[in-house]
Amino acid sequence: MSDFFTVSVLLATVAAGIRLAAPFLLAALGETLGQRSGVLNLGVEGVMLLGAYGAYYATLRTDSVLLGILVGLAVGAFMGVVYGVVTLALKAEQGISGIGVFIFGLGLSDLLFQRQVGTPTPIDGLRDWEVPLLGGLPWIGEVLFHQNVLVYAAFLLVPVLWYLIYRTPFGMNVRAVGETPEAADSLGVSVNGTRYLTILIGNSMAGLAGAALALELGIFQQNLTNGHGFIAIALVYFGAWRPAGVMAGSLVFGLVSATVLQWKTLGIVAGTTASIVGMFPAVLTILVLVIVSRRTGAPSALTRPFERGR
Amino acid sequence: MIVVAPAGKGGMLLEMEGITKQFPGVLANDRVDFDVRSGEVHTLLGENGAGKSTLMKVLYGLYPADAGEIRLRGEPAAIGSPSDAIEHGIGMIHQHFMLVPTLTVAENVALGLPTGSRVRQDLRPVRKRIRELSDAYGLQMDPEAYIWQLAVGERQRVEIMKAIYRDVSLLILDEPTSVLTPSEVDDLFVTLRRMTDDGRGLVFISHKLREVMSLSDRITVLRGGRVTGRTVPDETSREDLAHMMVGREVRLAPSRIEVETGEVRLSMSGLNVAGDRGAPAVIDLDLAVRGGEIVGIAGVSGNGQRELAEALAGLRPVESGKAAMGGADTTDMTPKEIRRLGVSYIPEERMRDGAIGDFSVAENLILVDYDSPPMSRRGFLDFKEIEEGCSDLVERFTVKTPSLDTPTSHLSGGNIQKLIIARELSSDPAVLIASQPTRGVDIGAAEYIHSVLMERRAQGTAILLISEDLDEVIGLSDRIAVMFEGRIMGVLDKEEATVGHLGLLMAGVADDAA
Known part of the structure; x- marks a missing residue:
């Protein structure tokens, strides 16, 4: 254990934690926006898988990471359109259709991978980019400013999303539509129009989260995301539907995951113990949800389709 | 302007x-x-x-x-x-x-209107305009208060403001x-x-x-x-x-006869009940109802009436104090035990607490006594007995239904309420707790329900009538208690109860201050 408590290992662990937090954060921020407008999307995991595969495949074929990122976004946006039509136009039960999206994404991403790639082929993924000046700071520089571009993007999106939700007319519509859609409708706000937009943005961010995961690891495999999308949904509750809270939750999960990985690497835990320690994030999810369940703050109209005149 | x-x-x-x-x-x-x-x-x-x-x-x-x-x-x-x-x-x-509820007054007013630019919301002019209009129309409000913090009367003013603001x-x-x-x-x-x-x-x-x-x-x-x-x-x-x-003559005030009141059948002393969120909803409440008497509880809804009715019916725990019915201490009894003492309850949310929409008329009529003879024997429902008993009730209480097997949700509000009243009064209760018995029902059904309540009074039932309809409370009650924020502001005899006086008590103005 003493190996773990050295400055260099600790710094590396924290840096890794922040990096691991980014996919959680991207997906959870997108889900936050959607839920704020009253739409629950349990399909985040499936959208992430498709985004991850799209980003991986585009990069594999073109060697362009940028194109990979764009494809990840586009795949997410496309899934957003599909989910919007299913839940808003067709008014399908949100919880169940989300699970459908997950299973669809899990199956399709694996099928495409088997057909188009077959054997796991590593790609040259995202590289760390050192922020000029700040990157040179002792300790802090290494932890915060030696990250890849999607990590920076994820954390920059926290204030952006906050501003969008709390300081723009669109954000006010989102909050109103998620809380009391009838009131918004009676004042001429388009309830489903607002929800289409939040779903589109939210799913694009889920696609981007998948891209972040695949391009960071430089690999794709079946079920690459391994529960990231579901934890992201839990983080929305953990963060009480606030971007800053969601960020705090993502960091906790990133750091716990990084610590577990580091312990395994250092041989502090092995075998059965390693497996048990590996369950930490899952156990933490459940604990957090039990604690958070007492808190209120969920948008009142969450999962409720809107129909004019009831 | x-x-x-x-x-x-x-x-x-x-x-x-x-x-x-x-x-x-x-x-x-x-x-x-x-x-x-x-x-x-x-x-x-x-x-x-x-x-x-x-x-x-x-x-x-x-x-x-x-x-x-x-x-x-x-x-x-x-x-x-x-x-x-x-x-x-x-x-x-x-x-x-x-x-x-989670937005402020100004945000609610501005919703759906262009405010500031697309990327930046600016509510300052909205707040300023709200203040101007408040003065011009006598609509007092704080533009920065959240809706959930406001009382119903204030919320109503915000609704009016939304309209005036949009001109x-x-x-x-x-x-x-x-x-x-x-x-x-x-x-x-x-x-x-x-x-x-x-x-x-x-x-x-x-x-x-x-x-x-x-x-x-x-x-x-x-x-x-x-x-x-x-x-x-x-x-x-x-x-x-x-x-x-209605399309025919209607008696707006039910006829009443003098009834000799009997012993106290329902009493509450120092009763405290908590609301849904744990805050006190009923505070140190004392009240007694005698047989042959209707005691009305007037008040704007949300002042503890629902919690009081539920506590008396055994559906909500009593924090402290005592409730007694028919001579027994019912404070900690279950709803079933309380019903066995001859207590009937007409809940205010008829489709939530009073009847099951998917159940047939007959099934709803036997909800209380389905598990004892004559409705069931040795664990089996006796359908012949049920049909006879229910047809009789439907006829006696003039419930308009195509058949006993019709799903209750297909009936009109007035007929569902008559069905509930038929079930609750068929057992000749000693005590009746009636919560908003005519809310949302048509005038004809209300007229009928009023006459049934007066009939029960004449037969010696102790009736606690909780209603927001002042005309109803004044028309039926022998005494009227006014509830405000969980307390009884005053109890008036029928003769001294006027709309003006009751209105003051309902707004929380105590008698000595009025």
């Missing part, structure tokens, strides 16, 4: 001609004509289901009409959505508040007084009069005859989707209006 005189005062603002709207199985509006002039209050009066709300929802773009024409200031207008209506200067205050020339008010105290109603009417003085036209939807008589310039009565009368207050009376609404 704003100047709104779009058509000149007295000019025609709205004309609706031959509006027809068909719902599956119901003709909600049948060639209805309706118009509003600038500067007047035109009341739409009718029972639930008469088609008032449908007509106004057509006007506000919530439903498309099947036939008919709408003209605004003489011009034909196509209104396909609330946005169209808003664009035409039409505002609507809905029966249920259309406010977002509507025609405002529809759908039962706006149902949650207000009498003094709040007076304040609302003053504000509404200022709005008509500005040349706006108002549509007032109500079934409260007293308010209709005092506010209206013109009255149109609907029944079964058709116009059954047009009149003005000077040429009519509450009885005439009720006649037009």
